[in-house]
Amino acid sequence: MSYTELTVWTRGIVMDKEGRDIVNSVSASARKEGKYAQAMENYVDNPDRTNAPTRKYCRLSDTVLENELTYENEHPNIVVLVEGTMVKGWDYMRGMPPGGTLVINTHYTPDYMIRFVPGAERLSQLVCVDAARLAHHKWLYYRLGELGLDRLSTEGAAERSKLVAPDIAAPLIAAVVKTTGIVKMETIKPMIANKNAFEMALTELHVMPLSKVAV
Amino acid sequence: MSTKGTHIPEWLKVPFAGITPAPTQEKGQDLFPTGNWRAIRPVYRDKLPPCNNACGTNEKIQGYLDLVKRGKYLDAYALIKEDMPFPSVTGRVCYHPCEQACNRGKYDEAISIRAVERFLGDLGQALKKDVVTPGKPNGKKVAVVGSGPAGHSAAYQLARMGYKVTILEKSPKPGGLNRGGIPDWVLPQDILDREIERLVELGIEIKCNVEVGKDVSWDDLKKNYDACVLAVGLTEPNSVRAEGENKQGVLYGLPFLRDIGMGTSKVKLGPRVAVIGGGNTAIDCAREALRQGAVEVTMITVEANTKEMPCSPEDLHDMLEEGVDLWHGRAMTAVLGNGKVESLQLHPARFSGAINASPINIDRDAKPEEFAVDNVIIAVGQHASLAWLPAEFKNERGTIKIDRFGRLGDTNFFAAGDIVQLGAGQPLMVVNAVGDGKRVAFNLDKVIRGEALQPRTIAIDVIMDLNRMNMTYFPHFPRVQQGMLNPVTRKKTQDEVIQAFTEEQAVEEAGRCFSCGTCNACDNCYLVCPEPCIARPARSNGLYKILIDYCKGCRVCIEECPTGCLEGVPELDFDTGVIRMDTAFAITQGLHGRQSEELRNLAERPAKNI
Numbered sequence: 010m011s012y013t014e015l016t017v018w019t020r021g022i023v024m025d026k027e028g029r030d031i032v033n034s035v036s037a038s039a040r041k042e043g044k045y046a047q048a049m050e051n052y053v054d055n056p057d058r059t060n061a062p063t064r065k066y067c068r069l070s071d072t073v074l075e076n077e078l079t080y081e082n083e084h085p086n087i088v089v090l091v092e093g094t095m096v097k098g099w100d101y102m103r104g105m106p107p108g109g110t111l112v113i114n115t116h117y118t119p120d121y122m123i124r125f126v127p128g129a130e131r132l133s134q135l136v137c138v139d140a141a142r143l144a145h146h147k148w149l150y151y152r153l154g155e156l157g158l159d160r161l162s163t164e165g166a167a168e169r170s171k172l173v174a175p176d177i178a179a180p181l182i183a184a185v186v187k188t189t190g191i192v193k194m195e196t197i198k199p200m201i202a203n204k205n206a207f208e209m210a211l212t213e214l215h216v217m218p219l220s221k222v223a224v
Numbered sequence: 225m226s227t228k229g230t231h232i233p234e235w236l237k238v239p240f241a242g243i244t245p246a247p248t249q250e251k252g253q254d255l256f257p258t259g260n261w262r263a264i265r266p267v268y269r270d271k272l273p274p275c276n277n278a279c280g281t282n283e284k285i286q287g288y289l290d291l292v293k294r295g296k297y298l299d300a301y302a303l304i305k306e307d308m309p310f311p312s313v314t315g316r317v318c319y320h321p322c323e324q325a326c327n328r329g330k331y332d333e334a335i336s337i338r339a340v341e342r343f344l345g346d347l348g349q350a351l352k353k354d355v356v357t358p359g360k361p362n363g364k365k366v367a368v369v370g371s372g373p374a375g376h377s378a379a380y381q382l383a384r385m386g387y388k389v390t391i392l393e394k395s396p397k398p399g400g401l402n403r404g405g406i407p408d409w410v411l412p413q414d415i416l417d418r419e420i421e422r423l424v425e426l427g428i429e430i431k432c433n434v435e436v437g438k439d440v441s442w443d444d445l446k447k448n449y450d451a452c453v454l455a456v457g458l459t460e461p462n463s464v465r466a467e468g469e470n471k472q473g474v475l476y477g478l479p480f481l482r483d484i485g486m487g488t489s490k491v492k493l494g495p496r497v498a499v500i501g502g503g504n505t506a507i508d509c510a511r512e513a514l515r516q517g518a519v520e521v522t523m524i525t526v527e528a529n530t531k532e533m534p535c536s537p538e539d540l541h542d543m544l545e546e547g548v549d550l551w552h553g554r555a556m557t558a559v560l561g562n563g564k565v566e567s568l569q570l571h572p573a574r575f576s577g578a579i580n581a582s583p584i585n586i587d588r589d590a591k592p593e594e595f596a597v598d599n600v601i602i603a604v605g606q607h608a609s610l611a612w613l614p615a616e617f618k619n620e621r622g623t624i625k626i627d628r629f630g631r632l633g634d635t636n637f638f639a640a641g642d643i644v645q646l647g648a649g650q651p652l653m654v655v656n657a658v659g660d661g662k663r664v665a666f667n668l669d670k671v672i673r674g675e676a677l678q679p680r681t682i683a684i685d686v687i688m689d690l691n692r693m694n695m696t697y698f699p700h701f702p703r704v705q706q707g708m709l710n711p712v713t714r715k716k717t718q719d720e721v722i723q724a725f726t727e728e729q730a731v732e733e734a735g736r737c738f739s740c741g742t743c744n745a746c747d748n749c750y751l752v753c754p755e756p757c758i759a760r761p762a763r764s765n766g767l768y769k770i771l772i773d774y775c776k777g778c779r780v781c782i783e784e785c786p787t788g789c790l791e792g793v794p795e796l797d798f799d800t801g802v803i804r805m806d807t808a809f810a811i812t813q814g815l816h817g818r819q820s821e822e823l824r825n826l827a828e829r830p831a832k833n834i
Contacts, residue, residue, distance in 0.1 A: 020261075060776060060777070061261060062260070093263075093796055094260075094262065094795040094796055095260070096796070097796070097802045097803075098260025098261070098802075098803060098804070099260065100804045122796075124799070
């Protein structure tokens, strides 16, 4: 029996879709594989405010989810930071059991980023992927004026693009799936819009192996 | 119903659920440290304005313009005096490379920096006591050879550092090129005399009529002083190698001006004068000739047009306004006449290379022109006279061999000014010599104190470009023009041609400064910040403080900074600014966390008995 929690930390409005795409595509793939899965967004965090930190949750289980009414992921095994600076701001490691994985979108290497991670001894690996460079040049210069234009605070209801992971979500999904095996690569890959970035990330991510814990 | 006078019990006072202090209130920002929303941190990082970079002595031009704008004239004068010993002189004579580099010049018209400098210089002249004081005496003696711009500057800086400075000047009056190369109608002698008095007030001893190589030898300098700055300049005029140059009535540019400046001139010019050369000295000679009684003055240059002439375009314009004829593309090949100049033989000519001072191609097969004159003034540059210098310190250009710090080998001798700048790529101008003297003085100080010498390097991206500033805040505004004397009357007098700024004009002109890349306390960031993130304890340059724990990195201040001194730096480049919050807004795990804990254990508890 296995039970996995995935928490994505992202930025309100400007990177809201990216975070949502990650949890939705992972849970959809898990269901296709016959698992019980659930994905949801956090409304406590006030996700309709630009740049506000927002969480997205995903749960996967071989058996029926007992805690499907629980609003937050209490013990995330995998944490994804869609924007690198978030590494300094929150206790995203809270509740993580030993042997977890942290995936950060940054151009820095894990050697540099580890200094900002609280409770890094719980990690089995720290993964850094330069998603901005792999996906689209506009993400390299993080400017609200450009990123926020087609983003509305409607939780995706009024979004123009119906594509899944057209931007920086694609390399991050690749990093999560490759380093943790949470779902099968062949199930998730057909869903991703930005296949190019997805494949490039598979070879260009930086993994820092940390303490190994017997699961 | 009024709540006035209602007693609020202690336990109901803020903060409690739902009512929390606003971020503007005390402790309000502690409750919501939203600084971790930020990916880009705004940082005040002053850059180098292009005027400061272009100035030969790197005057802090933006700084003093800003002070003039605020009416702090004395502070501005003190700031200018850090780099420039005689702002009243350069305010009149400088070829203002700062104004050529001025970013405002690419927008509407460059700031009239020189005029403001002159305003400050004249203000300083009127002071009873100068703002500059000599440094604490360190017991070291330094000789400065030459009292021109470079020597003056070096002596000034050394005296400020506490050295006992002696200036050795070979002329009867100190001032060097400032006195001997610049006519009275540009720089009145009393202005220069006052600046030299200031040197004496600093405790500098000036010995006139002392010539190195004649009255003092190299070994004397070595023996009697701890160190020495050689700022002897280029004293010998170049010849054009024409036939008959030794005839009576042939004059050389610099000695011509020098004798008039020193008051020892016995020259009596005829009505028709020709000036050979196209530089600033040639222009000064032509204009001086008019004032010395010449009626028709013709300037003959090798350059094919005015753009190629190595001179200040403004001076050229003023010269033409005074009625000097300008002939291009000719070289003088012979001076004709019976013992005295009667006419010149001119041949078509051009520079063989692309740059000035490259060899001249003279078309000797062409039919020569004959041009009748009474006098000819040759102003085609100068060279050094260094017979007294040991041969090991001479270079192939006929000047002094120095390292990049201005030092002669391992000795305590330094050289500055035209004597080292000739052929080194810099124009031979007063301000460049001043800068050279200043740098050499600091290098000399380091050598005496046994410190290592460091070259001055500026990263190119630090020099502020117009495109990095926000032009929305700067309306187009014309330059304040300096008054000029009428060209018809002025050419017969020694009165100063260019008039000074009034106080109002100086303040108006200083107010046009963009303050490129440097905070000038305009308060714009303070006003545009949508949150109370920018604190302003005192309204002064660069004293704004960004409350990093609260700033959300919205970039509004960066985009709106008029001068471009605010920069967005990626937050991850800083180790500081780490705040761990539990949820997006709260520093402690809130209600929802507790709720979820109960929900999680729901199944293990017995159902409620309703």
